Amino acid sequence: MKAVYTKEFGGAENLEIRKVENPSKPQGKEVLVAVKAAALNRADILQRQGFYPAPKGFPERILGLEFAGEVAEIGAAVTDYKIGDRVFGITAGGAQAEFLLTEESVLAKIPDNLSFTEAAAVPEAFITAHDAIFTLGNLQENETLLIHAVGSGVGLAALQLAKAKNIKTIGTSRTAEKLSKCDEFGLDFGIVTETDAVEANPPALAEIVKHHNGGKGADVILDLVGAKYFAANLESLNQKGRLILVGLTSGRTAEFNLGLALQKRAKIIGTVLRSRSTEEKAEATRKFTEEVLPLLTAGKVKPNLDKVFSVEDVKQAHEYLESNASFGKVVLEL
Ligand SMILES: NC(=O)c1ccc[n+]([C@@H]2O[C@H](COP(=O)([O-])OP(=O)(O)OC[C@H]3O[C@@H](n4cnc5c(N)ncnc54)[C@H](OP(=O)(O)O)[C@@H]3O)[C@@H](O)[C@H]2O)c1
Numbered sequence: 001m002k003a004v005y006t007k008e009f010g011g012a013e014n015l016e017i018r019k020v021e022n023p024s025k026p027q028g029k030e031v032l033v034a035v036k037a038a039a040l041n042r043a044d045i046l047q048r049q050g051f052y053p054a055p056k057g058f059p060e061r062i063l064g065l066e067f068a069g070e071v072a073e074i075g076a077a078v079t080d081y082k083i084g085d086r087v088f089g090i091t092a093g094g095a096q097a098e099f100l101l102t103e104e105s106v107l108a109k110i111p112d113n114l115s116f117t118e119a120a121a122v123p124e125a126f127i128t129a130h131d132a133i134f135t136l137g138n139l140q141e142n143e144t145l146l147i148h149a150v151g152s153g154v155g156l157a158a159l160q161l162a163k164a165k166n167i168k169t170i171g172t173s174r175t176a177e178k179l180s181k182c183d184e185f186g187l188d189f190g191i192v193t194e195t196d197a198v199e200a201n202p203p204a205l206a207e208i209v210k211h212h213n214g215g216k217g218a219d220v221i222l223d224l225v226g227a228k229y230f231a232a233n234l235e236s237l238n239q240k241g242r243l244i245l246v247g248l249t250s251g252r253t254a255e256f257n258l259g260l261a262l263q264k265r266a267k268i269i270g271t272v273l274r275s276r277s278t279e280e281k282a283e284a285t286r287k288f289t290e291e292v293l294p295l296l297t298a299g300k301v302k303p304n305l306d307k308v309f310s311v312e313d314v315k316q317a318h319e320y321l322e323s324n325a326s327f328g329k330v331v332l333e334l
């Protein structure tokens with residue numbers, strides 16, 4: 001089969017489409033998926049650069065954490081899927097290939113109103129966002145959610161999921177253009193941030209948040225940016241606020257006032273999806289199936305599909321994602 005392969009760890013020029021061995025035949029509860037489309041993630045870039053090795057049992061050099069495709073073969077103990085079903089889901093690697101061997105517990109059925117390409121833009125962003133704001137963040141309907149990098153794949157998913165429950169949202173981006181595009185998703189208030197300025201003056205962000213939130217901080221902060229916003233996040237949280245740390249695009253080291261965490265009785269929760277066990281991924285997928293799929297089916301939330309590349313153009317797709325120009329997801333068609 002053909003697969004996106006990292007020849008050497010480093011820049012995007014090291015990516016190639018290579019013929020590799022097909023996965024083995026599915027056993028037990030395993031399912032072989034013929035992948036039709038697979039989205040990119042920042043983790044692919046880090047893995048390509050050699051900074052984020054694949055978990056044990058997953059390919060070191062074949063990228064891909066999410067996919068949409070058709071069931072090609074099933075193991076003898078599979079109960080919920082048959083050959084030909086349209087499925088999508090997350091995995092810990094190897095999804096950017098013609099075939100992927102996975103477990104039925106981490107699959108979901110693609111709603112009829114979505115193409116494979118649209119569906120490929122969904123799993124990682126929506127499972128991460130749903131898990132972060134609702135499962136970990138316990139976000140309630142009368143609360144306020146602050147989303148950093150709201151125009152990202154995960155950010156737009158969180159925005160849509162919160163607005164589907166009519167929850168008040170505040171979002172940040174370094175570009176006003178991305179924030180204005182968030183209007184159609186119902187963003188209540190957008191803040192254009194310059195990360196160095198936020199780092200230099202953490203209370204400034206909190207003042208803006210409070211000004212637009214009846215004098216209170218945010219109840220849940222979904223942070224996809226990391227170091228540079230960490231101190232400002234503690235300033236911007238409401239009493240008993242929850243800070244969910246999901247991404248570290250601006251760095252991993254920060255200096256901050258721990259006293260604020262105590263005074264506010266704040267919860268600071270870090271999370272990662274890729275290295276979770278299959279059982280934990282299955283649990284997050286089950287919640288996604290129960291709570292997000294009906295919204296997708298009804299068109300109340302939609303895939304945040306920004307740009308589609310042929311898998312042959314994977315280098316350009318990586319460069320595009322790395323440029324920070326994307327608004328939502330970048331998808332490869334196989
Ligand atoms: N923990 C997990 O399980 C998990 C799962 C999925 C994703 N993630 C992480 O979550 C983050 C978002 O993922 P995604 O796929 O939604 O990303 P994405 O669509 O690629 O968007 C990332 C956005 O982050 C902003 N950004 C990049 N560098 C920045 C910097 N130095 N300072 C401030 N903002 C910066 C940019 O938005 P603006 O141009 O609007 O500022 C960029 O468009 C990534 O770090 C990713 O690795 C984690």
